[in-house]
Amino acid sequence: MRICKLVATVAFSILAGNAFASDGAGCKTARLADGNWTDNIAQNGLAAVLLKPLGYDTHLEVLSAPLIFASLKNKDVDVFLNSWSPSVDSLVKPYLDDGSVVQLTVNMTGAKWTLAVPDYVWEGGLRNFSDIAKYRDRLDRKIYGIESGSDGNQIILDMIAGDAFGLKDFELVESSEQAMLTEIQRKVRGKDWAVFMGWAPHPMNNRLAMRYLEGGDDWFGPDQGGATVWTAARSGFAQECPNLGRFFTSLKFSVELENTMMGYILEDGMDGPAAAVKYIGLHPELLEGWLEGVTTLDGAEGLPAVRKGLGID
Structure with missing residues (x-):
């Protein structure tokens, strides 16, 4: 219940306030924690591929799980897409309790x-x-x-x-x-x-x-x-960079998506971005949900920019 309330509160505040604001230049680079697990590599690859035509850069920090949450607290990284509950609950609880890490959204169920x-x-x-x-x-x-x-x-x-x-x-x-x-x-x-x-x-x-x-x-x-996977962010990130906050709140995955992308990585030798491009090419209908209300860095509509950048008609 506590997790649901936190997610709902953060998501509402992002979506309700200044819904179509663009981000400032200080938000140009999204710093993503990377646990170096294949599912996280797939997630980060997908985020990077979508953010590039929106005008954003991504920077990955490869870290162990305990260091990921400490780095969010210290504001050395912005977002972590692979928080598995309940297995990370004991690791992340002190940071949720002191407010230095927040839960943006549940990004996958059925894990x-x-x-x-x-x-x-x-x-x-x-x-x-x-x-x-x-x-x-x-x-x-x-x-x-x-x-x-x-x-x-x-x-x-x-x-x-x-x-x-x-x-x-x-x-x-x-x-x-x-x-x-x-x-x-x-x-x-x-x-x-x-x-x-x-x-x-x-x-x-x-x-x-x-x-x-x-x-x-x-x-x-x-x-x-059985696990729920959620997106963690450093405190203040979604307020400082509301468009990125909206993007990461809308970015949701499925077991089927990750099974397939991880297969591209492990079996076909692709990196995360290449796996993401292949999967999006086969499932372009997902872009609309991921990019609803999301703009480019300079404030233009996000969905057409991403479709153009990825060569999707």
């Missing part, structure tokens, strides 16, 4: 984020968090996470430290997202057992025969880590 296993491991009996320790030897006492500092890794470390589910003798293997997936694919080829961080949206759900574990509600949230 999930929890521990997963290959389907043959599920069929072998490991279906619940409480089953993990039973198979410690087959798992080599390891759980595969992503990069150090991520909120998912911290949850796993907290479980190990607190001996939740009897995991005190387990090790968290930290690596990049891609390195983790490469290792899991190697294990799948050999039918070796593994527990790893899984999430949707992500093309892993199509590439791997995998199942999400039950029983982790107290750690990753209900519905197998």
